Amino acid sequence: MAEAAIELIGINKSFGAVQANRDINLEVARGTIHGIVGENGAGKSTLMSILYGFYQADSGEIRVNGKPATIKTSNDAITAGIGMVHQHFMLVDNFTVLENVILGAESNALLKSSIAKARSELIRLEREYGLQVNPDALIEELPVGLQQRVEILKALYRGAEILILDEPTGVLTPAEADHLFRILGQLKEQGKTIVLITHKLREIMAITDSVSVMRQGTIVATRETKKTTVEELAELMVGRRVLLRVEKDAMQAEGVKLSVKNLTVKDLRGVTMVDDVSFDVRAGEIVGIAGVAGNGQSELLEAISGIRKAVSGSVTLDGKPIDLTGAADPGELRERGLAHVPEDRHHVGLVLAFEENENSILGYQDDEQYLKGPFLNIDAIQKDARDKIEKYDIRPANCRLKTANFSGGNQQKIVLAREIEQDPGVLIVGQPTRGVDVGAIEFIHKRLIAMRDAGKAVLLVSVELDEIRSLSDRILVMFAGRIVGERGSDTTEGELGLLMAGVEHKEAAE
Amino acid sequence: MSTPYAKLPGWADYGLIPLINLLVAFVVAGFVVLLVGENPFRAAVILVEGAFGRGQGIAFTLFYATTFIFTGLSVAVAVHCGLFNIGTEGQAYIGGLGVAVVCLVFDSVTPWWITFPIAIVASAVMGALWALIPAYLQAKRGSHIVITTIMFNFIAASTMVFFLVGALKPAGSQAPQTRNFLEGGQLPKLNWIIELFGAKIRSAPFNVSFLLALLMAWLVWLLIWRTKLGYEMRTYGHSPKAAKYAGISETRIIIIAMMISGALAGMMALNPTMGDQHNVAIDFVSGAGYVGIAVALMGRSHPVGIVLAAILFGALYQGGAELAFEMPAISRDMIVIIQGLVILFAGALEHMFRPYIQVLFASVSPKSMGMAAAKGGGG
Numbered sequence: 001m002a003e004a005a006i007e008l009i010g011i012n013k014s015f016g017a018v019q020a021n022r023d024i025n026l027e028v029a030r031g032t033i034h035g036i037v038g039e040n041g042a043g044k045s046t047l048m049s050i051l052y053g054f055y056q057a058d059s060g061e062i063r064v065n066g067k068p069a070t071i072k073t074s075n076d077a078i079t080a081g082i083g084m085v086h087q088h089f090m091l092v093d094n095f096t097v098l099e100n101v102i103l104g105a106e107s108n109a110l111l112k113s114s115i116a117k118a119r120s121e122l123i124r125l126e127r128e129y130g131l132q133v134n135p136d137a138l139i140e141e142l143p144v145g146l147q148q149r150v151e152i153l154k155a156l157y158r159g160a161e162i163l164i165l166d167e168p169t170g171v172l173t174p175a176e177a178d179h180l181f182r183i184l185g186q187l188k189e190q191g192k193t194i195v196l197i198t199h200k201l202r203e204i205m206a207i208t209d210s211v212s213v214m215r216q217g218t219i220v221a222t223r224e225t226k227k228t229t230v231e232e233l234a235e236l237m238v239g240r241r242v243l244l245r246v247e248k249d250a251m252q253a254e255g256v257k258l259s260v261k262n263l264t265v266k267d268l269r270g271v272t273m274v275d276d277v278s279f280d281v282r283a284g285e286i287v288g289i290a291g292v293a294g295n296g297q298s299e300l301l302e303a304i305s306g307i308r309k310a311v312s313g314s315v316t317l318d319g320k321p322i323d324l325t326g327a328a329d330p331g332e333l334r335e336r337g338l339a340h341v342p343e344d345r346h347h348v349g350l351v352l353a354f355e356e357n358e359n360s361i362l363g364y365q366d367d368e369q370y371l372k373g374p375f376l377n378i379d380a381i382q383k384d385a386r387d388k389i390e391k392y393d394i395r396p397a398n399c400r401l402k403t404a405n406f407s408g409g410n411q412q413k414i415v416l417a418r419e420i421e422q423d424p425g426v427l428i429v430g431q432p433t434r435g436v437d438v439g440a441i442e443f444i445h446k447r448l449i450a451m452r453d454a455g456k457a458v459l460l461v462s463v464e465l466d467e468i469r470s471l472s473d474r475i476l477v478m479f480a481g482r483i484v485g486e487r488g489s490d491t492t493e494g495e496l497g498l499l500m501a502g503v504e505h506k507e508a509a510e
Numbered sequence: 511m512s513t514p515y516a517k518l519p520g521w522a523d524y525g526l527i528p529l530i531n532l533l534v535a536f537v538v539a540g541f542v543v544l545l546v547g548e549n550p551f552r553a554a555v556i557l558v559e560g561a562f563g564r565g566q567g568i569a570f571t572l573f574y575a576t577t578f579i580f581t582g583l584s585v586a587v588a589v590h591c592g593l594f595n596i597g598t599e600g601q602a603y604i605g606g607l608g609v610a611v612v613c614l615v616f617d618s619v620t621p622w623w624i625t626f627p628i629a630i631v632a633s634a635v636m637g638a639l640w641a642l643i644p645a646y647l648q649a650k651r652g653s654h655i656v657i658t659t660i661m662f663n664f665i666a667a668s669t670m671v672f673f674l675v676g677a678l679k680p681a682g683s684q685a686p687q688t689r690n691f692l693e694g695g696q697l698p699k700l701n702w703i704i705e706l707f708g709a710k711i712r713s714a715p716f717n718v719s720f721l722l723a724l725l726m727a728w729l730v731w732l733l734i735w736r737t738k739l740g741y742e743m744r745t746y747g748h749s750p751k752a753a754k755y756a757g758i759s760e761t762r763i764i765i766i767a768m769m770i771s772g773a774l775a776g777m778m779a780l781n782p783t784m785g786d787q788h789n790v791a792i793d794f795v796s797g798a799g800y801v802g803i804a805v806a807l808m809g810r811s812h813p814v815g816i817v818l819a820a821i822l823f824g825a826l827y828q829g830g831a832e833l834a835f836e837m838p839a840i841s842r843d844m845i846v847i848i849q850g851l852v853i854l855f856a857g858a859l860e861h862m863f864r865p866y867i868q869v870l871f872a873s874v875s876p877k878s879m880g881m882a883a884a885k886g887g888g889g
Contacts, residue, residue, distance in 0.1 A: 330754070330757040350752065354745075375736050
C-alpha cells in the first residue's frame with residue numbers, strides 16, 4: 001500500500017455537550033480516491049472542516065505526508081497542500097474565471113502580473129487534467145458543472161495535492177457527474193489524493209478505492225471498495241438492514257384529480273421559470289418530475305400550491321378551477337384538499353423556533369379542532385402532535401421540544417405527518433428526502449406509496465433520480481421551464497439524464 | 511451545521527444571563543464613575559437606595575416603570591411579528607392627544623372611573639391609527655417600517671406642537687400645554703399600597719395606570735402565546751415564507767400587529783398625563799418610547815421580562831435622579847451613560863457571555879441541557 005497522504009489520529013471534537021467527532025482514526029493513501037459516507041449529522045462535514053482548518057479538534061493529531069501538521073486556518077491547510085471544493089461554491093459571480101482563481105492568491109497589489117501568471121498556469125492545468133474552462137468567462141454565465149471545475153482549478157492553482165470534495169454531485173446532471181468522475185480519475189493518475197464526501201452510495205462504488213462509513217461521530221468501518229457492496233454500506237450507515245428499493249404494487253389509477261394546463265410562471269425579475277407546462281395527475285398514481293435543480297420545478301410547485309402567482313394557465317382540482325393567477329392562497333387550497341410538503345422545510349414548511357406541536361398545525365391553524373374561539377386549543381394541539389409523533393415514529397418523542405433540535409429526517413416526518421394526516425386528495429411533495437438520513441428515507445417512501453395506494457394523487461419533485469425512478473408511476477422531465485419528455489417508471493437513468501440535460505429539447509428546437 | 515450549542519435551562523436563560531450582563535454593565539459604569547472622581551461603591555449605594563430605599567423612591571420607580579411597561583410591550587408585540595417599531599415614541603405622543611380630548615371634554619362631567627376607560631380607548635385608538643399609516647406603507651408599498659416610523663415620530667412631535675400651542679391651549683396661557691384636568695380627569699394614586707408595608711410617602715405619582723400596565727402585560731402574553739392571531743404573528747415574525755405557506759396574509763398580519771403595538775404605545779400617555787401632571791404638555795413622552803426598545807430587548811420580548819426590565823429602568827431613572835442630586839460631579843448625563851451601558855450589555859451584547867455559560871453548563875451537567883436525546887451537532 002502506498003504511503004499515507006493524510007493521517008488523522010484520535011480526533012475528537014465537541015460542540016457543547018454534543019460530540020460531533022469521537023476518536024476518529026483515518027488514513028488515506030496517496031494517489032487514491034477515498035470516500036466518506038454517513039447520514040446527516042454523522043460528523044462528516046465536521047471532520048473535513050477540521051482538516052481544512054475551519055474548526056480545530058479538541059484532541060488528536062493530523063499528519064500530512066507523514067509529517068504532523070498544525071492546521072488552524074484554511075491558509076494552513078492550503079500551505080499543507082489541502083484544497084477543498086465546497087458543496088456551495090465559494091465563487092464571486094461577477095468575476096471572471098481567472099479573477100476567481102487568483103482571489104486570495106494574488107502575488108502583489110497590482111493584478112496584472114498575477115493574472116498573466118495565472119493564465120499560463122491555467123493553460124497548463126487544462127492540458128494536464130482536461131479541465132477546460134474559458135479563463136475570461138464570467139462565473140454567472142457558466143453552467144454549474146463548469147463552476148465546479150473552477151473550484152477544482154482554484155484548489156490546484158494553490159498547489160493542492162489533496163482535494164476534498166463535499167457532496168460534489170448534488171447540483172450536477174448525470175452527464176456532468178460522469179465528467180467530474182473522469183476528471184477525478186485523471187487527477188488520481190497524476191498522483192493527487194482525493195477525499196470524496198457523499199451520501200450517494202453508487203458514486204462511492206463507481207469511483208473510490210476505499211471507503212469509510214461514519215455513524216454518530218465515529219468511523220464504524222473502513223472498506224476496500226472492491227470488497228464491499230451497497231447493501232453492506234447502507235447497513236453500516238444506519239446500523240440496521242435497510243430496504244433500498246421501494247416495494248410497490250401495480251398502479252390502480254382512476255380519474256384526474258389535478259390538471260395543469262399551459263401554466264406559465266415568472267420570477268421577480270420577469271424571467272420565465274415555468275413555460276407553458278401541462279400535465280395531469282390521476283387518483284392513485286405518483287407523478288414524478290425529474291430535472292436538474294433550477295429548471296423551474298420549485299416555481300412549478302410554488303405556483304400549484306398557491307404560494308407564487310402564475311402569469312397564465314389554468315389548474316383544476318377535482319374538476320373545479322383554481323385561479324392561480326389571482327387570489328388563490330395556500331389556505332384555500334388546503335381546504336380544498338391539496339396538501340403541500342415544500343422543498344425548503346427549514347424556512348417554509350416549518351418554523352424552526354417553534355415547539356414541535358406548534359409546527360404540527362402550521363397551515364391548519366384555522367381548523368376548528370385546534371381552536372377555542374380566538375384561542376388556541378393547546379390541549380387538542382398537543383394531543384394531536386403526540387398522536388402523530390407516535391404514528392410517524394418522530395424522535396425524540398417530545399412535542400414540546402423546539403423543532404430546530406430535531407434531526408433533518410425527523411423534521412421532515414413532522415411536515416409529512418401534518419400534511420398526510422389531514423387526508424388530502426392531492427399531495428404535492430418537493431425534495432422529500434433532501435438532507436434526510438437513510439433510515440427515514442425508507443419510511444418516507446413507504447408513506448408516499450401508501451398515499452398512492454389509498455387512491456390519492458401524488459406529485460413528486462426531486463433531484464434524486466433514484467427516488468423519482470423508484471417511486472413514480474410516470475416521470476416528467478423538466479428542462480429550462482418546460483416539460484421535455486414523459487417516460488414510464490421502467491425508463492433508464494441514461495435516458496432521463498439526456499432529457500435532463502436538454503438534449504432532446506435542443507434537437508426539437510433546431 | 512445545526513446549532514453548535516444546546517439550550518440552557520430556563521432559569522439560566524432568563525435569570526442568570528441577564529444578571530451577568532447587568533453586573534458587567536454596572537462594573538463598567540463604575541469605572542466611568544471612578545473617572546469623574548467619585549466613589550463607585552458609594553454611587554451604587556445611592557442609586558439603589560434612591561430607587562428602592564424608601565417608600566418615596568419605590569413609588570417613583572414604579573411610576574416610571576409603568577410608562578416603560580407600556581412602551582416595552584408595544585415594541586415587543588411588533589417584534590414578535592418581525593417588525594421593528596421605532597415609532598413607539600410618536601404613537602405614545604399622539605396617544606396623548608386622545609387623552610387630552612377625552613379629559614377636556616369629560617373631566618367636569620364624569621368621575622375618574624368613567625373618564626379613565628374612555629381615555630384608555632381614545633389613547634389606544636389614536637396610537638393605533640398613528641401606527642396604521644407606516645404599517646400600511648410597509649404591507650402594501652414595502653416602505654421599510656424602521657424608516658417610516660422614525661419619520662412619523664417627527665411628524666407626531668410637530669403635530670402635537672401644533673395642537674398644544676393652538677387648539678388645546680387655554681386662551682391667554684403662555685405654556686404649550688392643556689389646562690389642568692379637573693378631578694374627573696385625575697387618576698387615583700396607589701401610594702397606599704406601598705404604605706401598607708409601613709413606608710411613608712410624601713407625594714409620588716404612582717397611580718392606577720400601573721394596574722392597567724400589568725393587565726396589558728397579561729393580555730399580551732395571552733395574545734402572543736394563546737391565540738390564533740398571536741400564532742400567526744409569531745409565524746410571520748420567524749419566517750415570512752412559512753407564513754405565506756400557511757396561508758397567512760402578509761398585509762393583514764402586519765397591519766394588525768402594528769396597530770396593537772401602536773395601541774399599547776398610545777396607552778402609555780395615560781400615566782404621565784392623567785396619572786401625574788394632570789395635563790398634556792409638550793414633550794411629555796421624553797424618550798420613553800426609545801427606552802421601550804431597550805426594555806423589550808432586555809425583557810426578551812416576554813411580558814414578565816418586560817415588567818422586570820421596566821422596573822429596572824424605572825429604578826435607573828429614579829435612582830439616577832437621586833445620584834445626580836447627591837453627587838454633584840455626576841450629572842444627569844452620567845445617568846444616561848449608565849443606562850446606555852445597561853442597554854449595551856443587556857441588549858446589544860446579550861449573547862456575549864452566552865457561549866461561555868453554555869460551555870460551562872455543558873461541562874458541569876450535560877443532562878440539565880436536555881441533550882441526552884438530541885443528535886450530534888456535526889452534519
